[in-house]
Structure formats: C-alpha cells, structure tokens
Amino acid sequence: MRCQDVAVSVEPGLRARKKQERRRTIEAAALDLVEEHGFDGTTVDQIAAAADIAPRTFFYYFPTKEDVVLADYSDRLDRILAELGDRPETEAPWEALEASFVVVAADYEAARDDLVRRFAIINANATVYARSLQLQSGWEDSLADVLGRRGDVGDEDLQPRLLASSALACMRSSIRHWVLTEYTTPLPTLVRRCFGRLAQGLGPAGPT
Amino acid sequence: MRCQDVAVSVEPGLRARKKQERRRTIEAAALDLVEEHGFDGTTVDQIAAAADIAPRTFFYYFPTKEDVVLADYSDRLDRILAELGDRPETEAPWEALEASFVVVAADYEAARDDLVRRFAIINANATVYARSLQLQSGWEDSLADVLGRRGDVGDEDLQPRLLASSALACMRSSIRHWVLTEYTTPLPTLVRRCFGRLAQGLGPAGPT
DNA sequence: GGTAAAATCGCAGTCGCTGCAACTTTGCAC
DNA sequence: GTGCAAAGTTGCAGCGACTGCGATTTTACC
Numbered sequence: 001m002r003c004q005d006v007a008v009s010v011e012p013g014l015r016a017r018k019k020q021e022r023r024r025t026i027e028a029a030a031l032d033l034v035e036e037h038g039f040d041g042t043t044v045d046q047i048a049a050a051a052d053i054a055p056r057t058f059f060y061y062f063p064t065k066e067d068v069v070l071a072d073y074s075d076r077l078d079r080i081l082a083e084l085g086d087r088p089e090t091e092a093p094w095e096a097l098e099a100s101f102v103v104v105a106a107d108y109e110a111a112r113d114d115l116v117r118r119f120a121i122i123n124a125n126a127t128v129y130a131r132s133l134q135l136q137s138g139w140e141d142s143l144a145d146v147l148g149r150r151g152d153v154g155d156e157d158l159q160p161r162l163l164a165s166s167a168l169a170c171m172r173s174s175i176r177h178w179v180l181t182e183y184t185t186p187l188p189t190l191v192r193r194c195f196g197r198l199a200q201g202l203g204p205a206g207p208t
Numbered sequence: 209m210r211c212q213d214v215a216v217s218v219e220p221g222l223r224a225r226k227k228q229e230r231r232r233t234i235e236a237a238a239l240d241l242v243e244e245h246g247f248d249g250t251t252v253d254q255i256a257a258a259a260d261i262a263p264r265t266f267f268y269y270f271p272t273k274e275d276v277v278l279a280d281y282s283d284r285l286d287r288i289l290a291e292l293g294d295r296p297e298t299e300a301p302w303e304a305l306e307a308s309f310v311v312v313a314a315d316y317e318a319a320r321d322d323l324v325r326r327f328a329i330i331n332a333n334a335t336v337y338a339r340s341l342q343l344q345s346g347w348e349d350s351l352a353d354v355l356g357r358r359g360d361v362g363d364e365d366l367q368p369r370l371l372a373s374s375a376l377a378c379m380r381s382s383i384r385h386w387v388l389t390e391y392t393t394p395l396p397t398l399v400r401r402c403f404g405r406l407a408q409g410l411g412p413a414g415p416t
Numbered sequence: 417g418g419t420a421a422a423a424t425c426g427c428a429g430t431c432g433c434t435g436c437a438a439c440t441t442t443g444c445a446c
Numbered sequence: 447g448t449g450c451a452a453a454g455t456t457g458c459a460g461c462g463a464c465t466g467c468g469a470t471t472t473t474a475c476c
Contacts, residue, residue, distance in 0.1 A: 015422075015473060043462065054425045059464065092412040130342035134334065137341060157388060161381040162402055166410065169373035177366040194370055201409030202374065204300040223442060223453070230454095251431065262456045267433065 023061050023071070026051040030068040035117065039069070039125040066131040069121050072114075073135045077142060080104055084146055093147055093160075097167045098195035105174070105188040112183065119179060136172075140164045170194035231269050231279070234259040238276040243325065247277070247333040274339040277329050280322075281343045285350060288312050292354055301355055301368075305375045306403035313382070313396040320391065327387060344380075348372045378402035 029050035033042045044065055048055040062068045083103050087096035108115055122128050143164035148157070174190035237258035241250045252273055256263040270276045291311050295304035316323055330336050351372035356365070382398035 013474080018473090019423085044464085045462085056425055056427090056465095057423080060423070060425095063464095065463070094410040095412065126342065129345070130338040133341035133345060134338035137337070158381060158385040158398070158402070159405075161384060162377065162405065163410065165377035165381050166374055166406065169370065169377050173366060173369040173373050176369060180365060190366070194366070197367075197370065198374065198406060199409055199411035201407055201411075202302040202371065203407035203409075204303065221443080226442090227454080252433085253431085264434095264456055264458090265454085268454070268456095271433095273432065 026061055027068055027071045034069060034121055039128055066128050069128060070132055070135060077139050081142060093163055094199055101167060101171055101191050102188045105191040109187045136168060140168055166198055234269055235276055235279045242277060242329055247336055274336050277336060278340055285347050289350060301371055302407055309375060309379055309399050310396045313399040317395045344376060348376055374406055
C-alpha cells in the first residue's frame with residue numbers, strides 16, 4: 001500500500017521535491033528581477049524577498065549569486081554525458097561527440113526562448129560570464145574524462161583533452177553564430193557544420 | 209639637447225615609467241603573499257601594505273584582486289596578435305595561427321618558472337580561474353576579429369570564431385599536458401602536434 | 417510519539433569594491 | 447622659476463556578497 005497512499009512520496013521523496021520546487025522558485029524570481037534591473041542592480045536580499053525566503057537561506061540553495069542564473073548548467077552537462085554514454089564503444093570518438101552534441105543542440109533549439117533569455121543575462125555581466133566559462137571548463141573535464149576511458153586514447157591525456165576542448169569550441173561557436181544571425185539556421189545544422197570542418201581538417205585544403 | 213639630459217625621460221615618459229614600476233611592485237608583493245597564504249588568505253589591505261601604498265590605491269592599478277595575479281595576460285595577448293600580424297596575408301589562416309602560437313609557445317617555455325608559479329595560483333582558486341578564462345575569451349574575440357579581416361573568411365562570423373576557438377583549445381590542451389607531464393616534451397612541440405591534428409582532421413582516419 | 421537529520425533563519429562580522437572629495441605630485445608652457 | 451592642468455594618491459563612508467555560528471523549526475522514519 002505504500003506506493004499508493006498519495007502517489008507522491010515515492011520516487012524522489014517529498015523532502016527532495018519540496019527542495020527542488022523551492023529552488024525553482026528562487027531561480028524564477030531571480031531571473032525576473034535580473035531581467036528587469038540587471039544583475040548588478042539586483043541584490044540577494046531582493047531575490048530572497050521575491051522568493052519568500054530569508055536572505056540567509058539563499059546561500060543554502062546557491063553558492064553564489066551568479067549560480068542562480070546559471071542553474072540550468074548542471075542539467076545540461078548531465079544531458080551531454082548521458083548522450084555520450086549512449087554512443088556505441090566502437091564509434092570513433094569524434095563521431096560520438098558530434099552525434100551527442102547534435103542531439104543536445106536540438107534540445108537547445110527546442111528551449112530557445114528560455115536560453116536566449118539566459119544568454120542575454122550572461123552576456124550582459126562580466127562576472128556571470130566568467131562563471132559560465134568556469135562551468136564549461138568543468139564540462140571539458142568531464143568530457144575528457146569520459147573520452148579517456150574509451151579505448152581510443154592517444155597520449156595519456158592530450159588527445160581526449162583536445163577532443164573535448166574542440167567539441168566545446170564547436171558548440172560555443174555555433175551558438176554564438178546562431179544567436180547573432182537570429183536563428184536563421186537551425187542550431188543542429190550549425191553544430192554539424194562545425195564538427196564537419198574539424199573532422200575534415202582545418203588545413204589549407206579546408207576552408208570553404 | 210632634449211634627448212640627452214638624463215637619457216631617461218624620453219620614450220615612455222618619467223610618469224608612465226613610475227607607474228609601470230609601481231604596478232610591478234604591487235604585482236610582485238601580491239604574488240609572494242598569495243603564494244604563501246593562498247588567494248583567499250590574502251587581503252587587498254595586506255597586498256597594499258606590502259607594496260607600500262594605500263589600500264584605495266590598489267584599485268587605481270587593478271580593477272579586481274584577481275587581476276593582480278593575472279597581470280601578465282594582456283602582454284601575452286599583445287604578443288600573440290603581434291605575431292599573427294607578422295604573418296603574410298597569403299598564408300592559410302590555420303597555418304598562420306600555428307606559426308604564431310608556436311612562437312608564443314617558445315616564449316612560454318623560456319618563462320617557464322614564472323608561468324608555473326602563476327598556474328599554481330590560478331588553478332588553486334576558482335574565481336581566479338574563472339577570471340583567467342574570461343580574459344582568454346577576450347583573446348578569442350581579438351583573434352576572431354583579426355582572422356575576420358583577412359580575405360579567407362567563410363561564413364560571416366562562424367569560421368573565424370571556430371578557428372580562434374580551436375587555436376586556443378590547442379594552446380590550452382598543450383599547456384595542460386606540458387605541466388602535467390613535468391615538461392618532458394617542449395611546449396612548442398606539443399602545440400605543433402595539436403595544431404597538426406586539427407589540420408589533418410579529427411575524423412575517423414585521424415586519431416593516432 | 418519520539419528521534420535524528422535536514423532545512424530555515426538571524427546575527428554579527430569580514431572583505432572586495434565604489435563614489436566622492438581632498439590633497440599632492442608631475443609635466444609642460446611661458 | 448612660476449603657474450596651471452592633468453595625473454596620481456589617499457581617507458572615508460558605505461554597499462553588498464558571503465560566512466560561521468548557533469538556535470529553531472520541519473520532515474522522514476521507526
């Protein structure tokens with residue numbers, strides 16, 4: 001009878017759900033405020049007030065003010081890693097990376113409005129931008145780690161690192177272009193194009 | 209008779225030289241303190257005291273505490289851009305990038321001790337690391353800009369961006385490997401290797 | 417119903433950083 | 447050398463992010 005009483009306290013537990021919920025409340029409140037008054041023009045106290053929590057509690061949920069507008073980043077990393085984990089071991093590493101990132105790019109395309117909103121905030125403030133780069137650097141670590149575990153490593157560390165770093169370079173360049181050109185070309189297409197160029201080689205034979 | 213009186217107040221002017229000097233004093237003091245007590249364990253007041261200036265004056269020289277340990281970054285960017293500017297226009301962009309970065313890598317190799325010292329500080333503190341990534345992102349902007357001005361652009365922005373981003377990925381991966389392997393392989397060699405791999409292509413034919 | 421853990425919160429304090437305004441030094445023209 | 451404007455130096459007062467601590471409340475589970 002346990003799994004039926006309220007059909008609520010099952011999977012993640014009521015406690016965890018409440019926490020998740022509050023986290024989202026804080027995030028939403030922060031996003032709204034920052035969008036209106038800018039990142040520097042918004043204080044943690046204001047966010048806390050808008051989210052109906054004590055200022056002190058904010059830091060129980062987010063380590064820094066920057067992190068509240070980058071709350072989606074950890075989910076994104078999970079997504080990438082999951083996708084990469086699903087690729088067959090036999091596949092060449094760069095193929096696997098491309099396939100994974102193309103799928104993720106489709107996600108991005110689907111969540112466009114939300115993303116654009118966040119990009120605007122990130123690009124408008126230097127410290128937020130810096131923090132986002134730091135988080136992406138963590139992605140690179142994770143990617144390099146996964147790639148290193150596969151059979152196809154070259155030098156103990158150089159190759160996976162280079163692959164991971166290049167893949168993220170593709171993703172970043174694509175996203176930037178995507179935003180700059182007002183989404184005329186679908187993001188997955190751009191990602192495929194970038195990965196293709198690096199697959200072909202950037203040597204003299206390459207550029208267009 | 210002007211250019212001879214003291215042979216000092218000529219090129220950059222006495223004023224500018226004094227400023228440069230003091231800047232270096234502050235930097236040196238900061239580096240020592242941070243090395244001993246850690247970045248978080250060192251306050252701006254302490255740095256100011258060690259450099260014999262008022263705390264307020266510190267912020268006349270450096271916008272943030274992070275920047276004092278990253279003071280060498282702007283010189284490095286200048287170096288890269290100068291090197292890239294010296295490459296012939298006829299050269300393929302990736303070739304030009306490789307040649308430039310190999311030269312810069314030689315600089316790095318020569319200044320190894322100082323660099324390693326800074327790397328240790330940067331890697332030991334999250335916010336310093338974040339700031340360093342942000343500065344490198346500025347390098348990418350500059351590089352992409354220079355590449356975009358050359359004749360060999362593909363898409364209005366995508367291609368130069370991808371090239372710049374990839375070049376920096378090579379540099380970063382090389383440096384990391386260089387440090388991790390205790391400098392057994394010369395940095396220029398590693399850089400050449402990374403650039404070569406991207407030139408050849410990361411496709412299935414590629415990886416070692 | 418009791419208990420341990422998790423979550424909320426207030427308080428006091430540190431530190432990075434800023435705007436402002438005063439004061440000193442320097443470079444340069446006359 | 448005198449004078450003047452610009453550049454550099456400093457103190458002060460204040461804001462806001464963030465932390466450690468400890469108290470209090472809420473939740474999960476037996």
